[in-house]
Amino acid sequence: MHSESISLWAVVLGLIRSLIFVSQLNHLYFNQHEPQSAILPFVLLVIEPPVLLVVFDTPSSFSGARLLYTYAIFLSSLSLSMILYRIxxxxxxxxxxGPLISKATRLWDLWKAYGGRKYLYHRRLHEKYGPYVRTGPNEISVTDIDAVAQILRNGGLNKGRYYERVRQDYIPPSIIHALGEVHTAKRRVWNRALNPTAMHDYEPLIAKRATQFVSCLKRRGTVDLGCWIDMLTFDIMGDVTFGGGFEMLREGRDANGVGERIRAFLTVGNLLAQIPWIMKPVGLIHHVGQAVNEFDKFAQDLAIERAKNGAAAGKDLWYYIADESDLEQVKPTLQIAAADSLVAVIAASDTTAYTLTSAIWLLLSNPECYQCVQQEIDSVIANGDDPFDANxxxxxxxxxxxxxETLRLHPALPSNGGxxxxxxxxxxxFIAGRYIAPGTSVSVATHSIHRNPDYFSQPDRFLPERWLPDSKLEKHEPSAFIPFSLGPANCAGQKFAMREMFGVLCVLFKSFEMxxxxxxxxxxxxxxxxxxFIVARGPLMVTLTPRNHQHQVQATVGTVNNSDSTV
Incomplete structure (x- = not known):
């Protein structure tokens, strides 16, 4: 009986040693061979413990408890091995x-992303640890502007695996996900679609919607101005991209739930992007896969409608993205053109709306800046002039x-979008003298850079005069201002966005006291x-009073030096 007990313990110890050994082999293998998806590791982790249990089977009967213990030993050993190595x-x-917990697991950053405050958390980390912070087992965040330029410009680092994994295989790659030559070809088309000549065709569409926007607001006294700006930018991009189709301003609401669907999709995508290798297996879950399919179908339906009806007026963005002029050697399919067009709607509606809403909030929070803007617009754009005149x-x-200053304090993509x-x-x-090991993901912390006192004096204050030629502020580093990113993957629509923001703000200030x-x-x-990924925000309740144009103040703007709002 005693010998049988010794034999049983020997078998159990052999099983434990084997579980630990095999778990170490798993760690070693996947540390050197990055998995493209969680499916293979998951299958191995499920299969290996019971296989080892069968190999080292003891005379006692096979039981659920023994299987549970086997899994516990195997997974504990694997987890401990990974954590000890990472720290x-x-x-x-x-x-x-960086924080010990961030070195040990990516789940901590996932938790911060879930709360929507990861960019603020990363700023605190940079304030504590400096320009290079380890934010995950194989991730670093950077705020050194010399390093940022080398990372993002030509010859810098490639887009990470994130861009490949956050897209299901059956969905065509958009310009966001495209890499290498595919991205270069797509960017060539986008540059053609957003050159000055092309944008001239879009200006009447912006003016038409902005006029409708003002008309809608005049019928209301107090409004959630952020909501109405959302509807304006969606209608503009619906017109510019698909020849119309949203009509949110006319309805006074997002009747088709376009914005809600987009934000729900981006919320899920942003969370999964924190651990992108899990994207494909999660996509197999019925409800998640259904949501992705519905979002893809939404883009396809818009594309089909535009292809059938043609542009509303002149050449629109679809004309270029779908290559209706046949300038590209390989013409995109309807599905690929739809994917890129939907990117245009998302990228140019929510981001512009957030910037416009933030600008209004900042100006209302700083009355002296508000007065300067209003006076400048009145002095430059006389009554009857076109508020959308780029000159x-x-x-x-x-x-x-x-x-x-709004883009500096409230960048539309606080974490630079990828x-x-x-x-x-x-x-x-080697980036700016720092060695970046293979397998390392590098993020550029735009929000942290824009609020870094090494680059901008009084970085948390709204001081528009810092951008004027006669600014007296000690520190002002233009190279640290990257709201549209840098390099070949920077924002293709930045000039369009600036044109739109100038026009909308001019027509608002000419039309209302706020x-x-x-x-x-x-x-x-x-x-x-x-x-x-983009930025969600709460209501911005504003009272609008139509201006009496006969009594507008015509004055030259002076420099404001007494803004004391901390934002």
Missing amino acids: SPFHPLAEYP KHRQLYYLSGCIN TRQVRLEQPGR KFADGFDGEEWPGSIKEI
Whole structure:
């Protein structure tokens, strides 16, 4: 009996040793061979423990408890091995400082992303640890502007695996996901679609919707101005991209739930992007896959309608993206053109709406800046002039400073919209004198850069005059201003967005006196901002009073030096 017990314990110890050994083999293999999806690792982790249990079977009967213990030992050993390696001095990123929990697991950043405040958390990390912070087992965040330029510009790091994995295989790659030559070809088309000649065709569409926007607001006293700006930008991009189809301003609401569907899709995508290897298996879940399919079908339906009806007036964005002029060697399919066109709607509606809403909030929070903007617009754009005249916009220096300051304080993509990576199969890279090991993902912390006191004096204050030629502020580093990113993957529509923002703000200030609605606490509004890849925000309640144009003040704007709002 005693010998049988010894034999049983020997078998159990052999099983434990084997479980630990095999778990270490798993760690070693996947550390050197990055999985493209969680499916293979998941299958192996499910199969290996019971296989080992069968191999080391003891005379006692097979039981659920024994299987549970086997899984516990195997997974505990694997997890402990991974964590110890990640926090050890032997890890390739051991020299980069950061919280211990971030070094140990990516799930901590996932939790911060879930709350929509990851960009604020990363800023606190940079303030504590410096310009290079380890934010995950194989991730670093960077705020050093020399490094940022080398990462994002030509010859920098490639887009990370994130861009490949957040898309299901059956969905055509858009310009967001495209890499290498495919991205270059798509960008050539986008540059053609957004050159000055092409944008001239879009200006009447912007003016038409902005006029409708003002007309709608005049019938209402107090409104959620952010909501109405959302509807305006969606209608504009619906016209510019698909020849119309949304009509949110006419309905006074998002009747088809376009914005809601887009934000729900981006919220899920943003969370899965924190652990992108899980995207494909999660896509197999019925409800998730159904949501992705419905979103894809939404884009396809818009594309089919535009292809059937043609442009509303002149050449629209679809004309270029679908290559209706037959300039490309390979004409895109309807599905590919639809994917890129929907990117245009998402990228140019929510981001522009957030910037416009933030600009209004900042100006209402700083009455002296509000007065300067209004006076400048009145002095440059006389009654009866076209508020969408780009030549007039070039004379609005203070308004330009306000827009830039808004983009600095509230960048539309606080985390720069994605990562770069040194692929595991590539050699390591030196960036600004720092070694980046193979397999490392690198993110550019735009929000943290824009609020870095090393680059901007009084970085948390709204000071539009910092952008004027006679600014007296000590620190002002234009190279640290990257609201549209840098390099070959920068925002293709930045000039269009600026043209739209100038026009909308001009027509708003010419048409209305604005103030926070009674009972609305403007100071609390920034607390409603959440990053979901783009930015979601709460209501901005504003009272609008139509202006009496016969009594507009015509004055030259002076420099404001007494803005004291901290944002």
